[in-house]
Amino acid sequence: MNRPFFSTRLYCLLAISVFFFSTMSGQGNSKSFTVETVPNPKRSGTGYVSDPANFLNSGEIARINELIADLEDSTTAQVAVVILPSIGEENPKEFATALFNHWGIGQRATDNGLLVLVVMDQRRTEFETGYGLEGILPDALCYRIGMQELVPYFQQKQYGQGLIAAVQRFKSILENPESTEEIYADPGQNSAPSRDLWIFLWIYLILNLVFHVWALTYIFNVLNGKGELYDKYHALRKARNYLLLVFFPVPFILVFVWVGRKIHQLRFQPRFSKKTGAPMRLLSESEEDQYLEKGQVTEEEIGSADYDVWATESGDDLLILRYAKPFTRYSxxxxxxxxxxxxxxxxxxxxxxxxxxxxxxxxxxxxxxxxxxxxxxxxPKLTASSSSSSGGFRSGGGGSSSSWGGGRSGGGGAGVSW
Missing domain, CATH: 2.20.25 (N-terminal domain of TfIIb)
Structure with a gap:
């Protein structure tokens, strides 16, 4: 009579025990972290990488630290890489924003910080940007970097290589000279700019009108003046480059296009020999190589320069003109x-x-x-900032910023899943 009851109780106890130990085992393998319990790499001596569950090997951590240290030396931008087994039921995006502001990643004056947060059990990576980097690293760009550089490696469980590739991509963008100016710039006040913006636009429009009247006067003087076609070509090309320096309203784009056509006409306008007055013919690419030096041919092949060779039909006069290519990697x-x-x-x-x-x-x-x-x-050797510097705790932030620069984030950035 009592055996069935005893057996039932025994089976229940066994089932509860199995469930309990399996749950505890799972928790042991994927410890859940809160914002306050994530190890701060600046304090733990691991540079810029927080990897408490050891998903990365020492070589991968060293490489990431090397890239980020080099970036901070050249631009002052700070990057933190955090890879966690679990954050429980927390939302990764909200967790990233809170952790960013808890540590204060980036410089206080410029808010030029970036947090790369990886949550393994949710298979999610968040890129959290400081206020000062939102213009350089917009959400769409962060998402594209994640999909192109990080996700392919993560899907193959090569987490270190994926993080290295993503950090390298961010580094190359932030070290771009145009981006560097924005990193150093103080974001300033962004509230209610409407009246100042209209004043700026009116002043800008007037200056544009003055600039383009001057530019058109100069261009017409070049076209109608005396001189060689080659000299006119380069003078007009330089004028067009100056037009590029000014962000002009849409109507002035027509001026830019018109100048481009004039430059093309000057380059390929028929020429005559200075010696005999005979007309000259522009040789084809295959014909001109016999008149060019080996170095000139190489310049054409790699795209650092282009050459035009003009010759009379009799071959008694030859004109070789060089046109440098802009934005070349060669010097x-x-x-x-x-x-x-x-x-x-x-x-x-x-x-x-x-x-x-x-x-x-x-x-x-x-x-x-x-x-x-x-x-x-x-x-330069890696440095771990002291946690005893002045400033102590961020006012209203709730977390220590002494080891980072004291930057803030408003939630900019993007996330990817793999």
Whole structure:
């Protein structure tokens, strides 16, 4: 009579025990963190990376620290990388914003911080940007970087490589000269700018009118003045470049297009020999190579310059004109003097640590004469900021900012899942 009752109770106890121990085991493997319990890497001596569950190996952490330290040295922007097993039922985006402001990532004056938060059990990564980086790293760009650089690696469980790729991409964008100016700039006051904005627009419109009247006068003087077509071409091209420096309203785009057409006409306008007065013909790409030096041909092949060769039918007069290409990666070679010199390789000889500096080598090579040159660059050693600096705790923030710069975030950025 009592055996069935006893057996039922035994089975219930066994089921509860199995459930309890499996739950405890799962909790042990994926400890849940709160904003306050996430290890601050600035205090724990791990640089910029907080990885309490050891998802990354030491080499990956060192590489991420090296990239971020180099970025902070060159731009003052601060990046924190946090990879956690779990944050419980918390929303990753809200958690990222709270953690960012709890630590105070970025400089106080510029709010130029970035937090990369990885939550493993939710398979989610959040990119949280400070106020000062929202213009440089808009939400759409953060999302694109996550999908292109991070997700492919994470889907293969190569978490360290994914984070390295994403950090490298952010680093290249933030170190762009145009972006660097925005990083250093003080965001200032952004509230109620409507009246000041209208005043600015009116002043800007008047200055644009004055500028374009002056520019058109200069252009007409160039076109109608005396001089060689080649000289007129470069004078007009320089004038167009000045137009690019001014963000002009839409109607003035027509001026820019018109100047571009005039530049094209000046380059390909029929020419006559200065010696005989005979008409000259523009040679084709295959025909002109026999008149060009090896370095000139190389410049054309790599796209650093373009050459036009004009010749009379009799071949008694020849004119070679060089047109430099803008925005090229090549510079003038110190050996052969052609614009065929470029940085071919960057090699890290010794990674920087907290005890010693690192060393990397930049290798430069010439596409024309094969001249090579190697330059050594010292990588500053990593530094862990002291937690005893003045400032103590952020007012109203609730968290210590002494080890970071005291930056703030308003929730900018984006997230990706894998």
């Amino acid at each position: 003038r070679c110190p050996n052969c003097k052609f614009v065929t010199y470029y940085q071919s390789e960057t090699t890290t000889i010794r990674s920087a640590t907290y005890s010693h500096s690192g060393l990397k080598e930049l290798t430069y090579c010439c596409k024309n004469c094969n001249y090579t040159h190697t330059k050594s660059i010292v990588i």
